[in-house]
Structure formats: C-alpha cells, structure tokens
Amino acid sequence: MLTPWRLFLCQMALNIFYHIAKEIGEMESKWRLLHKANIKLCSQLIFTFITWQMSGYLTTKNSSLCLGGQDIFATVRENSPTGEIIAHLSINGDPGASSIRLCLTGENADWFYLEGRTIRLNSSFSRTLDREVLGSVLIAALTCYEDDIIRSRYRIMVEILNENDNMPYYLEDTIQPRYISELLTVNSMVFTVKARDGDGDTITYMTDKSTADASYFRIDLPNSGMVILDKPLDYETKTQLQVVIFAVETTTKEKYSTTATVTVNVLDGDDQYPQFQPCAPVYEDGDHNICTNPVYSVNITETDEDAVLYFSPGPIHAEDGDKDILTPLVYSILSGDGNGRFTIDSKTGEISLRQRVENRLLTPSFRLRIMAAQVNDPKKYSVATALVHVVSENRFPPFFNKTVYKGFLIESSSPATLVTTYGNQVLVVQAIDRDFRDGINPKIHYTMQPLTGSNKLYHISQDGIVIAKTDRLRAFDRHILEVIATDEESGETAHASVDIEVLQRGQPVPRSPFGEERLFGDMNAGMAGGIAALVLLVAVTVLFLFLWLAKRRRERRDPADRGAVALGKHPNVEASSPIAPRHVL
Known part of the structure; x- marks a missing residue:
C-alpha cells in the first residue's frame, strides 16, 4: 500500500535526480518525461528499493563487529612521552579476533599506534611531539575491516x-649596528627591536640600566621594542655607544628571557665652530674639554720688511670642530693690520709683513684680530689675537760664563733655603747678553729642568737665584739640574748645569773648588786624623821592608864579585902582576 510518507520520499528522490541531471546537462528531456509519468508506479518502485536497502542496513548493523564506535576527539600535551594514551575504542568486536582488523591511516597516522582497544602516542627521543613544528592538531582515521571488507571508518x-x-x-635584522647622527633630537626614536617566542607568549622589552651607556636610551612602551634617545649625542665626546636590551616573557611563570647588545655608531654632525690650534684647555672632566684660542706672538725689528712672520706657540692655524667633517676654512684680518702693513693668506692663515716699522718707540707693538670661518657657513667662525712686538735688533745671543755651577745645601728642616756656592756665598746662575752694556738682559726668562730625581724640589727666580725645599732633602743627596735662559724677544736660549750637594748638619761649606774637603760620611775630624796616621805608619813600614830586602840582596852576591870590586877591576880580567896574594894582604 502506497502511504503518504512513501509518496513524499519518492517525490524527494525525483526532485534530487532532476536537479542533478539539470546541472550536468545530460538527459534533461528524459527526466522531464519521467517527472510527468505515472507517479504511483514510480513511487512504488522507489519505495520497494528504499525498503530493501533499509532492511539490509539493519541486518548488517545487528551482525557487524566493527560497529558501535565513534569519532575520536582527544588532547595530548606537547613533548609527551611515547606510549601516552590518546583514546580507548568502543567497537563491538574484539580487535584480537581473527574476523576483524583495525588500521590507522591519514596524514598523521604515524604518530599513533594501536594496543588492543587503546590508541597510544608514537613518539621517541629523537622525534618529540612539538606543537611549533606539527601544528596544533593531529588528524588521522581508524578503519575497521571485517572479512577484508571495510565495515566502518572513524x-x-x-x-x-x-x-x-x-x-x-x-x-637578526633588528639588532644590527645602527648609525645615528649626533644631531638627532632627544625623545626621538633611535631604532626598534623585535623578538619572537615559539610558544606565542607575550614579550616585553627593557634596557639594562647598569651598563655605561644606559643613560642615553630608554623604552617607553615595553611591548613595542621602540628605543628612544634619552640624552643628547656628541660625536666629539663619544663616537660609539652600546645598549643592552632584555626580551622577557610576561604571560608565563618561567619568565624566559633573552639579551641583545646593539651597537650605536654616532655620526659627526656640523654643530661645532672652528678652533684655533694649539688648543689651550681650561676645563676637562673626562667627557668634555673646553679650550680657549691661543694668543699668537712674534717679534720683528725695524729693518724687517716683506717677510713671512713665524708666530709662537705655532703657526696661525684653525680646524673645524667637527673632526670627522673638517669643513674648509677661510682666514681674514678683522682689525689691526696697520693700513695694509700686514696681509694674510685666506687659505693657509700665513701672515706677512709688507711694510717696515719706521720707529719702534712710536709703534712698539701691533694687535691683530684674526677670524677663521667655515666656507659653507660663514656664521660659524672663531676669532684669535696675534701680537706683533717691535724690538731692537739682536746681535749677540745670551750665554753663561760657566757650563757647570756648584751648589751646596746644609741639611735642615726649613721649608726653603737659598742654594750657596764655595765660600758660603749665594749661588747666582745668570746669563750674560752682550747686546746690553751691563750684560744684563731684562727680557731673559729662567727655567729649571731636573736631570736627576729632583722634580719640584728646586726653583729658580728671574734673578738667577736657586731656592730649595730643604725639609724634603737629606744629607749626602746630590742633584744635577739644567738651567735654561730664554731671550723672550729673540727666542735665543743658553744652557748650563747646576750640581747641588746636601751636606750634613754642622759640616762647613767648602771654601774653593781646590781646597774642597772630602766628605767622610758620619766620621769626625779625630777619626779622620787617626786613619791618616795609620796610613802613614803603613807607608813607613813598607819603605823599611823594601830597604831591608835590598840590603840582604847585596850581601848574598858571589864572593868573587865582591873581591873584584875590592881590587877595583872587573872580575873577568886576570892578574898580570907576579905579586902573590899574600903581598896584597
């Protein structure tokens, strides 16, 4: 009997087949005729087919051992050991029976193995379960064969x-060395670092505040890795900085971290003004050196003309304060050139005298104001002073009348004592200049340099008097000093040496270089006299022994020699006289 629900199933089947045929485009007309055919006959046939299929399915369900299972959804921890239980099977049959066979297939089937009704993890020491490598899910399939026929799949x-x-x-590309201009403003971003975590954990960044260059950088947003400049850069002070950055996990209990050291190379920027050389430092604190421009000076005479001037402490020369840029400079005379009397080379700074000075009494000196400015930026300039002194013509150099001066000091606790010479006279080391009638040049400047270990123990005045720090000297000390006399006008010098001995307390200063008493250390006069008497006694004894030995030698001569001497003839001459020896007697 054709019931309504059977007719409904038949109608659904016809509709499905109709739409499939319409999409494929084949046999469209046939299905239209079939749709208009006798619905009762078609419905009865389809119902008979469906009823046969359902009865076969129910029979199989009740009889198959592979049925009764279900799809498996499980979890396993990363790095779990081999044999970890994944799931238990719930099929009807016993996998140990000979009639059924279970098989694992699929993309990740090799990560599992069967042990009875249990699926276990198939890992090993060399092949660990790594989520970062395999992904978050393993997919496989379990197929059940009964009599070599697939009965179920899960x-x-x-x-x-x-x-x-x-x-x-x-x-790596975020921690490479950086090159930053020193002109970069504070609070600007210097660079950004980036770290990753294989487990996907959140990372924060921080700088190591204990390092030497930590004060130059900071990180405002810990999660960004953005490094901010916190202190002005200065190429002239520091050309390279290093910042240490930590990357730390914040969402884990382990708080794993890693460290990177980023090198920041500071590039020179055009922010310094020219500086005349040599630099005269007035302040140094290790990081910053503040210098003043030197005062150049030179002496000329009334006869000098069309000559290049050679200044002291060196030639007029300036350099760009940015040592890594060294912008070219241009020189000029701002004032004091004497209406063209002095000219300057704009490129080298060399100053020349073009006109001679007629009267040094009327114009004893000139003050030149020299400017050095950058060629590309004239607003960056520096000014120095050059003094030109007009002096009388120098014919004779200064000289000392001695090459070595002898000085003496007596051991004392006094902080300062004048050095004396023979006869206990004050030692005066003074140079002579024949350009002056009295030989005394008021422009001579005296300096003293130690040739032995006497640094800061002696001082020489501009009158040539030597002063010693006696409380720091001991008896029998001896120091040799070099005195340099410099003519400040001509620049000529003279040299002499001073030999200073320290006498013990109570010991007199020698009266002359020829009658200078010998220094016997701690011996007094009585001891010295005793030693002299002993030496004299030894000398007399040696002389006596010498005379006694000479006498003994004469007495031991041959008797014939002595007889020949008595007769007054040579022993080799024979007697020609018939006189017998007894007559001689």
Whole structure:
C-alpha cells in the first residue's frame, strides 16, 4: 500500500535526480518525461528499493563487529612521552579476533599506534611531539575491516596542548649596528627591536640600566621594542655607544628571557665652530674639554720688511670642530693690520709683513684680530689675537760664563733655603747678553729642568737665584739640574748645569773648588786624623821592608864579585902582576 510518507520520499528522490541531471546537462528531456509519468508506479518502485536497502542496513548493523564506535576527539600535551594514551575504542568486536582488523591511516597516522582497544602516542627521543613544528592538531582515521571488507571508518582528531618550551629570540635584522647622527633630537626614536617566542607568549622589552651607556636610551612602551634617545649625542665626546636590551616573557611563570647588545655608531654632525690650534684647555672632566684660542706672538725689528712672520706657540692655524667633517676654512684680518702693513693668506692663515716699522718707540707693538670661518657657513667662525712686538735688533745671543755651577745645601728642616756656592756665598746662575752694556738682559726668562730625581724640589727666580725645599732633602743627596735662559724677544736660549750637594748638619761649606774637603760620611775630624796616621805608619813600614830586602840582596852576591870590586877591576880580567896574594894582604 502506497502511504503518504512513501509518496513524499519518492517525490524527494525525483526532485534530487532532476536537479542533478539539470546541472550536468545530460538527459534533461528524459527526466522531464519521467517527472510527468505515472507517479504511483514510480513511487512504488522507489519505495520497494528504499525498503530493501533499509532492511539490509539493519541486518548488517545487528551482525557487524566493527560497529558501535565513534569519532575520536582527544588532547595530548606537547613533548609527551611515547606510549601516552590518546583514546580507548568502543567497537563491538574484539580487535584480537581473527574476523576483524583495525588500521590507522591519514596524514598523521604515524604518530599513533594501536594496543588492543587503546590508541597510544608514537613518539621517541629523537622525534618529540612539538606543537611549533606539527601544528596544533593531529588528524588521522581508524578503519575497521571485517572479512577484508571495510565495515566502518572513524575520524581521529588530537589537539596538542602547548608547553612553554621555547626561549624568546631576536630577529637578526633588528639588532644590527645602527648609525645615528649626533644631531638627532632627544625623545626621538633611535631604532626598534623585535623578538619572537615559539610558544606565542607575550614579550616585553627593557634596557639594562647598569651598563655605561644606559643613560642615553630608554623604552617607553615595553611591548613595542621602540628605543628612544634619552640624552643628547656628541660625536666629539663619544663616537660609539652600546645598549643592552632584555626580551622577557610576561604571560608565563618561567619568565624566559633573552639579551641583545646593539651597537650605536654616532655620526659627526656640523654643530661645532672652528678652533684655533694649539688648543689651550681650561676645563676637562673626562667627557668634555673646553679650550680657549691661543694668543699668537712674534717679534720683528725695524729693518724687517716683506717677510713671512713665524708666530709662537705655532703657526696661525684653525680646524673645524667637527673632526670627522673638517669643513674648509677661510682666514681674514678683522682689525689691526696697520693700513695694509700686514696681509694674510685666506687659505693657509700665513701672515706677512709688507711694510717696515719706521720707529719702534712710536709703534712698539701691533694687535691683530684674526677670524677663521667655515666656507659653507660663514656664521660659524672663531676669532684669535696675534701680537706683533717691535724690538731692537739682536746681535749677540745670551750665554753663561760657566757650563757647570756648584751648589751646596746644609741639611735642615726649613721649608726653603737659598742654594750657596764655595765660600758660603749665594749661588747666582745668570746669563750674560752682550747686546746690553751691563750684560744684563731684562727680557731673559729662567727655567729649571731636573736631570736627576729632583722634580719640584728646586726653583729658580728671574734673578738667577736657586731656592730649595730643604725639609724634603737629606744629607749626602746630590742633584744635577739644567738651567735654561730664554731671550723672550729673540727666542735665543743658553744652557748650563747646576750640581747641588746636601751636606750634613754642622759640616762647613767648602771654601774653593781646590781646597774642597772630602766628605767622610758620619766620621769626625779625630777619626779622620787617626786613619791618616795609620796610613802613614803603613807607608813607613813598607819603605823599611823594601830597604831591608835590598840590603840582604847585596850581601848574598858571589864572593868573587865582591873581591873584584875590592881590587877595583872587573872580575873577568886576570892578574898580570907576579905579586902573590899574600903581598896584597
């Protein structure tokens, strides 16, 4: 009997087949005729077919051992050991029976193995379960064969639970050396670092405040990795900086971290003014050196003309304060050139005298104001002073009348004592200049340099008097000093040496270089006299022994020699006289 629900099923089947045929485009007309055919006959046939299929399915369900299972959804922790239980099977039959066979297939089937009704993890020491490598899910399938016929198939989906087993690491291109201009303003971004964590943990960044250059940088937003300039840069003070940055996990209990050291190379910027050389430092604190421009000076005479001037302490020369840029400079005379009397080379700074000075009494000196400015930026300039002194013509150089001066000091606790010479006279080391009638040149300046270990123990006045710090000297000390006399007008010098001996307390100063008493250390006059008497006695004894030995030598001569001497003839001459020896007697 054709019931309504059977007719409904038949109608649904016809509609499905009709739409499939319409999409494929084949046999469209046939299906239209079929749709208009006898619905009762078609419905009866389809119902008979469906009823046959359902009865076969129910029979199989009741008799198959592969049925009764379900799809498997499980979890396993990352890095779990081999043999970890994934799931238990719930099929009707016993996998150990000979009639059924279970098989694992699919993309990740090799990560599992069967042990009875249990699916276990198939990992090893060399092949760990790594979520960062495999992904978050393992997919496989379990197929059940009964009499070598597939009876059922179940899906297996295993989620890998994450473990914090990875350290953060920096992206290499974000921690490479940086090159930053010193003109970069404070609070500007210098660079950005980036670190990653294989486990996907949140990372924050911070700088190491204990390093030497930590004060130059800061990180305002810990999660950004953006490094901000916190202190002005100065190429002239520091050309390279290093900042240490930590990348730390913030969402894990382990708080794993990694460290990177980023080198920041400071590039020179055009922010310094020209500086005349040599630099005269007035302040130094290790990081900053403040200098003043030197005062150049030179002496000329009334006869000098069309000559290049050579200044002291060196030639007029300036350099750009930015040592790595060294912008070219241009020189000019601002004032004091004497209506063209002096000219300057704009490129080298060399000053020349073009006109001679007629009267040095009327114009004893000139003050020149020299400016050095950058060629590309004239607003960046520096000014120095050059003094030109007009002096009388110098014919004779200064000289000392001695090459070595002898000085003496007596041991004392006094902080300062004048050095004396023979006869206990004050030692005066003074140079002579024959350009002056009295030989005394008021422009001579005296300096003293130690040739032995006597640094800061002696001082010489501009009158040539030597002063010693006696409380720092001991008896029998001896120091040799070099005195330099410099003519401040001509620049000529003379040299002499001073030999200073320290006498013990109570010891007199020698009266002359020829009658200078010998220094016997701690011996007094009585001891010295005793030693002299002993020496004299030894000398007399040696002389006596010498005479006695000479006498003994004469007495031991041959008797014939002595007889020949008595007769007054040579012993080799024979007697010609017949006189017998007895007559001689």
